[in-house]
Amino acid sequence: MSIRPWRDIERRESRRIMVGNVPIGDGAPIAVQSMTNTNTADAKATLEQIERIAEAGADIVRVSCPDKASTEAMKEICKHSPVPIVADIHFHYQRGIEAAEAGAACLRINPGNIGKRERVLEVISAARNNGCSMRIGVNGGSLEKHLLEKYGEPCPEAMVESALDHARILEDEDFHEFKISVKASDVFLTVAAYHGLAEATDKPLHLGVTEAGGFRIGTVKSSIGLGGLLWAGIGDTIRVSLSAEPEEEIKVGFDILKSLGLRHRGVNVISCPSCARQGFDVIRTVEKLEARLAHISTPMSLSVIGCVVNGPGEARETDIGFTGGGAEAGMAYLGGVPAFKLKNEDMVDKLVELVEEKAAEIEAARAAEAQAAE
Structure with missing residues (x-):
């Protein structure tokens, strides 16, 4: 059944990157992802959960790497995972280097908490040397101190400035295999930040309303925020952040895409x-x-x-x-x-x-x- 012209969504033009074998941006199907909540150091339990998330339809799975034991386990996790793995890195840049070497398809770093520029450069080098893409993940709850002082509070302008500042670091190193996210728990802040970012860059964008809450309210908030952005043509990959089993995030994500005629599953x-x-x-x-x-x-x-x-x-x-x-x-x-x-x-x-x-x-x-x- 063909989509009526009045239902057409004109997607924003963006660059194409790869997360493992999954294309992101430039008209590729909008990827749906979730995140494990097991102890990453327990590779067996983590892989079992990844299998369930992938069975629900996930294109990509993010795995937190808070310590060295986690990045050690990533070797087995990345080797046996049925979908590309994004290593979630906070605070310690060395974990990003280790995750890249362990086989992660993508490194997610939060510029506000990873530290000095020199450390970011080392992570970039590790990503380049190991064929990883990257995600610059700006969060309204962890903006850099100088931006909070400049703007007085988390706001769309501060989030966009943070994202572009760190994108510039990657671009100055001639590294272009990255996507960007500007998430907040506030739907209005999230949507405004993504609209500003979409106008300022052609990089692929990962969408999410972070810390959206439990299954019911989180689904509602994510549907409003992500749905509005996707309807405007903004977004190349999504995660619905719920205090629920990861598989439920995938189901809701596909339901949002299905409702907009952007992607169909089931x-x-x-x-x-x-x-x-x-x-x-x-x-x-x-x-x-x-x-x-x-x-x-x-x-x-x-x-x-x-x-x-x-x-x-x-x-x-x-x-x-x-x-x-x-x-x-x-x-x-x-x-x-x-x-x-x-x-x-x-x-x-x-x-x-x-x-x-x-x-x-x-x-x-x-x-x-x-x-x-x-």
Whole structure:
């Protein structure tokens, strides 16, 4: 189904860098990432969590390296990870050097707490020598002292100035394989800083509302902040920062991209909030369907509507649909066309079966197309 012109998002032009084998910027798919919360020194536990995050769809995973034991473990982590690893470096520049040598695909440094310019230069050298890209990560909560004195408080101008100052250090060393982020826990500050940065540089931008909170409020804040920026065409990679399991960050990230038509993964379930007209328990049904369809990564749409007021119209726009028609049965739709009546009691099992069949059909067609192109 083609995207209507009024839905088109014109993405900001940016340079292309690579994080391992993942392209970032210059029109590449917006990458979704999360971060481990295990003890990095425990390589086994960290790799197990990375596997779960990658299975949820992550393109990149960030791993904190607070001490030497962590960077020692990074050798095994980077070797066996199914996705590129970004080493998160704070305070001690030596950890960045060690992480680069251990195989990290990217080094994330916070200019406000890594120290003197000379130390940044050593990290740049390590990144260059080991084929790493970098991320300049400015955080509203850890701006440099001289910027806080200059502006009086964290503000968009201070965050952009911090980012550009440190970008200049990398550029002066003829190092251009980097992206930039300017995160804050305040949505307004975050959005304003990214708009200012987007106007000031063509470097790829990593988006996030940092320390957004628990699952519910964090999802809301991230959706508002990231959604508005992405709608404006700003952003090349995203992380939804939640006090929740990392896999949930990936799911929310893809849901944000899916809602804007920027990237699709898995089943987009379109469902009504339910009312007295519903012919079946919409809320419980959707809960069951989302749980049982979580393993489907193939992009497709499924509408589940409780009655005939909006059901047929929604079903016309989705791959598979079900519209409630009464207390016992409703109508199933395939490709937007009424196909057969379906008993409410059989609905969940049958819809799961139909989605799995459709996914297999789509994947087979993709494989045949790829084989024909070889």
